[in-house]
Amino acid sequence: xxxxxxxxxxxxxxxxxxxxxxxxxxxxxxxxxxxxxxxxxxxxxxxxxxxxxxxxxxxxxxxxxxxxxxxxxxxxxxxxxxxxxxxxxxxxxxxxxxxxxxxxxxxxxxxxxxxxxxxxxxxxxxxxxxxxxxxxxxxxxxxxxxxxxxxxxxxxxxxxxxxxxxxxxxxxxxxxxxxxxxxxxxxxxxxxxxxxxxxxxxxxx
Numbered sequence: 001x002x003x004x005x006x007x008x009x010x011x012x013x014x015x016x017x018x019x020x021x022x023x024x025x026x027x028x029x030x031x032x033x034x035x036x037x038x039x040x041x042x043x044x045x046x047x048x049x050x051x052x053x054x055x056x057x058x059x060x061x062x063x064x065x066x067x068x069x070x071x072x073x074x075x076x077x078x079x080x081x082x083x084x085x086x087x088x089x090x091x092x093x094x095x096x097x098x099x100x101x102x103x104x105x106x107x108x109x110x111x112x113x114x115x116x117x118x119x120x121x122x123x124x125x126x127x128x129x130x131x132x133x134x135x136x137x138x139x140x141x142x143x144x145x146x147x148x149x150x151x152x153x154x155x156x157x158x159x160x161x162x163x164x165x166x167x168x169x170x171x172x173x174x175x176x177x178x179x180x181x182x183x184x185x186x187x188x189x190x191x192x193x194x195x196x197x198x199x200x201x202x203x204x205x
Contacts, residue, residue: 001167002177003200004154006057006079007035009189011044016193018048021200023177026055026079029069033059034188035181045073055079055099063092070096079124090119097121099154103128104139107146117149124179127157138163144172152176158183161195164202 006026008014017025025048027037045054053076056069060082069075078092079099089098098120102113105128113123125144127137138158147153155167156179167178182188184195 001175001203002154003203004055004177004179005181005184005191005196006055006156006179007033007181007185007189008191009035009037009040011040011047013190013193014040014044015047017191017196018052020193020196022052022196024053024055024077026057026179026181027073028057029061029065030057030059030081037189040073042073053077057081060084063088066092077121081124081126086115086119089116093120099124101126101156104143104157106140107143110143110147110149113147113149113151117151120151122176123149123151123153124156125153126179141166141170144170144175147172147174149174154179156181160184161199161202164199164205167203 002023004024004026005017005022007028008025027040028035029037054073055077056075057079058066066078075096077097077099079101080089081101089100092098099122100116100120101124104125127139129137152174154177159178159180160183184191186192
């Protein structure tokens with residue numbers, strides 16, 4: 001199971017995260033987010049070892065804006081959290097693996113993934129709210145059995161240190177990894193490294 005820590009925005013916090021056994025580090029390039037990472041430099045993220053992949057998170061952004069961030073930060077993947085079309089995802093996925101996020105509240109919400117299946121590297125299932133992510137709320141993980149697509153997915157939305165045992169019980173073949181964010185923060189964008197360490201240890205036991 002892969003571990004993605006998203007919403008990073010502080011250089012020293014990124015440096016501390018680089019010492020943990022995580023697989024992906026996400027930076028949000030959406031100016032309405034309290035975790036907007038536009039102030040970071042390339043040197044700030046270059047403290048990450050090569051085995052921690054850099055993910056840029058975008059919401060209904062234009063192609064030019066995404067490409068500029070890809071080049072500026074040496075992104076390894078792009079996460080799309082808005083209403084991006086299947087065609088847009090396919091085009092980007094030809095350059096870098098795309099993680100397409102979907103808002104989930106009930107089993108029928110997985111229907112929206114069908115037109116994207118095979119066009120993205122990964123999906124991400126987040127809790128449906130009026131905002132684009134970052135709610136800290138969970139949806140009913142029991143409905144993951146209703147997902148029948150072939151694209152591997154990240155589980156997101158309110159994952160906390162209390163969920164390690166429940167996560168280990170998920171047996172879906174396409175379950176690729178978990179996305180950690182607000183439940184591991186002291187303030188928006190600042191992760192509690194000790195809490196992350198405790199969670200990772202519990203997950204691997």
